[in-house]
């Protein structure tokens with residue numbers, strides 16, 4: 001079968017990887033998809049995805065999350081995408097490509113973007129069952145499957161960037177992990193000896209075994225052909241039942257070789273500065289399969305993107321836009337393992353006459369080196385253990401930094417350590433190397449396109465949407481630019497405090513301040529001191545005081561003394577205000593489990609007080625339409641029947657939902673109901689920056705929807721997986737996996753730490769999802785802090801939670817038992833027995849609903865009232 | 873319906889067309905928190921006390937929703953002017969003039985208050 005090219009010229013793209021997709025976008029941007037037929041042959045069973053972020057699959061990102069395109073882009077631009085159908089032969093004479101399915105496509109322009117394949121050293125046994133490579137989603141699925149069922153130990157051959165990622169992933173899958181590296185140090189391409197030593201210590205501390213300076217000689221197998229170990233070049237044998245080869249990649253140039261295109265001595269399709277193959281003007285090659293005009297094959301995505309743009313511009317023959325690819329930067333930053341490793345520019349100091357500035361602290365696992373030219377130009381560097389300055393330093397490479405290089409590598413606090421803000425960078429400095437976006441472009445997004453936030457700038461410029469390593473600098477630049485334009489970036493909590501919520505938390509904790517008034521008079525903005533605060537800071541400070549109450553010596557009852565004046569109306573009446581001025585009542589039903597007797601009590605109370613009842617989205621029952629003066633009567637009966645406050649009104653723990661779990665469900669592997677009840681009872685009453693929700697599912701089927709919760713727990717055969725930062729609502733977010741296969745005690749300890757760390761550092765009304773996205777370092781940082789105790793605060797966090805748990809008392813039980821506290825529950829101070837006449841109801845579906853016509857007519861304001869009000 | 877309370881404490885009074893009306897005892901007002909009082913003609917008023925013990929009174933009805941809830945809002949000061957923020961949709965009302973600070977066209981009645 002031959003598909004005729006017809007009148008419109010045809011572009012055939014072979015390979016739909018990261019660079020291929022970028023090439024399609026570049027074609028679309030230049031209008032070429034409208035004037036050309038575009039055919040894409042894609043070997044993998046799925047469209048292009050983010051290979052750079054591949055490993056995040058193991059922390060919960062699904063293949064769909066990783067996708068780089070949607071059906072809409074493909075259809076909108078009329079692109080013919082053939083999934084799972086690789087190109088098999090190319091006939092350059094006839095300008096035809098034949099795919100495996102037998103389809104034949106004639107082309108005017110052929111673009112090869114076939115990427116690389118993982119190099120597997122030719123050792124005996126390399127094809128045994130249990131040997132894998134690490135390149136595609138399918139590879140990861142296979143590794144995961146095997147690790148779960150057939151392996152307890154894993155070894156990675158290769159200690160480079162990818163090898164370390166793979167080893168981290170194996171460890172995350174619960175395997176004892178080894179790394180075998182032929183070179184004398186880890187990441188030999190990126191770091192030098194000193195950096196390798198610092199890296200080694202940190203990696204070993206994480207519990208990975210590193211074997212450097214040894215090669216793999218043979219893979220040992222058992223009778224069934226499955227891996228049992230490997231023989232190393234020093235004569236030793238390493239027992240392992242899973243092997244991942246990560247010994248580098250090679251360009252996939254076989255297709256090109258077969259049709260006679262020139263390839264380099266060590267592989268790679270030879271192209272010129274326009275990315276056109278040197279052998280055939282109709283054929284281009286881009287990405288990892290191309291040997292660029294500077295004689296290199298680039299194994300990183302940023303240079304590939306630049307090549308994609310270059311090729312598209314050349315095909316468009318755009319006179320105004322003459323792009324050329326002449327080489328690129330090899331900067332890298334290691335993600336995942338929780339160690340910061342970065343190298344940029346001439347990291348190994350190969351430039352003639354260059355000098356080094358080195359700071360090394362082996363105890364702290366720190367190593368930083370800058371390579372400086374004779375004239376003071378920053379040429380490159382290596383950062384291990386602390387890569388904070390990576391974004392700025394990378395952008396400064398090639399220029400003379402405005403402050404001395406020594407001060408750039410000294411840690412803050414070590415005397416002369418200086419912070420170099422991005423304001424020092426020249427406009428041409430490339431901030432985002434993934435998308436080649438300069439500081440000038442980012443500033444332009446703020447000044448000319450009126451972007452005021454990082455997400456807006458990301459959308460406008462694409463900066464920060466690749467590997468993400470530049471986002472921090474991006475944020476600093478956006479703020480600096482806004483400030484320079486006179487837009488004041490006030491991070492203060494409100495008009496009364498110039499501090500953030502996090503800063504106020506630290507002040508309250510350190511100085512044991514138990515009153516908003518005191519805090520305002522001592523730390524408020526000059527003109528707010530002595531005043532009454534506002535509706536923003538009062539509840540926020542009230543919440544901080546409540547979260548810390550037992551530790552700072554404040555009353556644990558949120559309506560005691562001044563605290564009463566700080567609470568929103570919901571907390572003030574311990575119920576939820578409804579649109580007509582009535583309240584709703586939600587008793588706690590831990591884990592959603594409720595005995596028939598208690599259900600009957602709720603039914604009786606609702607009937608007796610004429611309340612509207614509804615099952616909530618949080619697996620419990622809400623009773624609506626109570627007047628303030630009815631609340632104590634309703635609660636007296638609820639407390640009597642053994643119910644307690646459900647805190648539906650508070651910025652506090654709401655519910656921990658559960659599925660039936662292993663007790664009843666045929667699939668359940670753990671008792672999810674018991675765990676949900678335990679968690680709900682542990683964290684009940686915990687005041688936090690925003691509401692907290694949780695759920696526990698008894699198996700991976702996830703009937704409790706734990707992954708949409710602030711902290712969600714999913715049972716595994718070996719314990720519990722903990723997910724954090726999930727959210728429903730208007731901006732749903734899937735939770736990220738924080739840790740796996742935890743015991744009951746480990747799970748609770750980790751949640752204790754996580755919640756207290758969130759309470760300490762989040763902004764007001766910031767759910768965990770938003771917080772996780774906002775805080776520098778994101779999930780990795782949170783994991784460092786709460787799992788690896790990188791800040792050394794875990795003891796304190798646990799202590800704070802223990803104090804909360806020990807001092808918890810039911811607010812409603814305390815209220816109904818204290819006549820003084822009950823005094824506030826009246827509609828009118830001067831007529832305690834009179835109900836508010838505005839609160840009225842009409843029937844609907846056998847229950848009540850607010851009488852809204854009554855409301856909209858309302859009570860007319862008095863005309864005889866005096867203007868202004870005298871002060872006593 | 874009981875409208876007057878018998879105590880010896882200081883009373884909070886507000887001025888109506890026909891003279892001073894006693895709403896409640898001063899001690900019933902917590903600084904920063906309001907209460908609602910019922911007037912003889914059935915209207916409702918929201919009474920507040922600030923931290924310097926100044927008193928304020930405005931109509932209790934939230935003009936944006938019709939619900940009688942302003943007494944349950946949080947109070948504060950902005951540029952030295954006292955305000956209450958509606959607990960329903962959070963609009964701020966100046967406690968001295970009754971003016972809505974978020975919408976110049978809307979205001980609630982304000983009353984003269986004293987203690988006696």
Ligand code: SRM
Pocket residue numbers: 576577578584586614615616617618619620621622648654655693708726727728729730731767
């Ligand atoms: C009653 C209930 C609806 C129902 O009839 O099912 C409800 C009712 C309200 N929700 Fe909700 N939400 C209810 C379950 C949920 C759920 C489902 C869940 O928890 O599994 C969600 C999505 C999950 C989530 O939060 O991530 C949910 C997401 C929201 C949001 C959006 C939060 C976000 O981060 O985007 C708001 C707005 C907010 O909090 O700022 C909200 C706010 C509210 C408020 C407080 C709005 C308001 O200010 O009046 C409602 C007051 C409840 C009341 O008066 O009692 N409600 N709300 C549910 C009470 C559950 C409970 O037992 O406590």
Ligand SMILES: Cc1cc2nc3c(=O)[nH]c(=O)nc-3n(C[C@H](O)[C@H](O)[C@H](O)COP(=O)(O)OP(=O)(O)OC[C@H]3O[C@@H](n4cnc5c(N)ncnc54)[C@H](O)[C@@H]3O)c2cc1C
Pocket residue numbers: 014015016017018019020041042043044051052053054055085086087088113114115116134135136162165252255286287288289298299300301302304332333467
């Ligand atoms: C785990 C991992 C982590 C990485 N981390 C980073 C990082 O942090 N920073 C960075 O810059 N780079 C990183 N990389 C490298 C980066 O992913 C590559 O540089 C990038 O994907 C190259 O894009 P490409 O389109 O050239 O190749 P690919 O993305 O590999 O795409 C090539 C596609 O072509 C297909 N193909 C091959 N032959 C044919 C054929 N005959 N017909 C049809 N289709 C064919 C392949 O199946 C593949 O889908 C990482 C890579 C991995 C695996």
Ligand code: SF4
Pocket residue numbers: 659660661662665666667668669672697698699700701702703704
């Ligand atoms: S999540 Fe699993 S255990 Fe729980 S109800 Fe669903 S299938 Fe059963």
Ligand code: FES
Pocket residue numbers: 431432433434435463464465466467468469470471
């Ligand atoms: S440098 Fe990778 S996203 Fe900007």
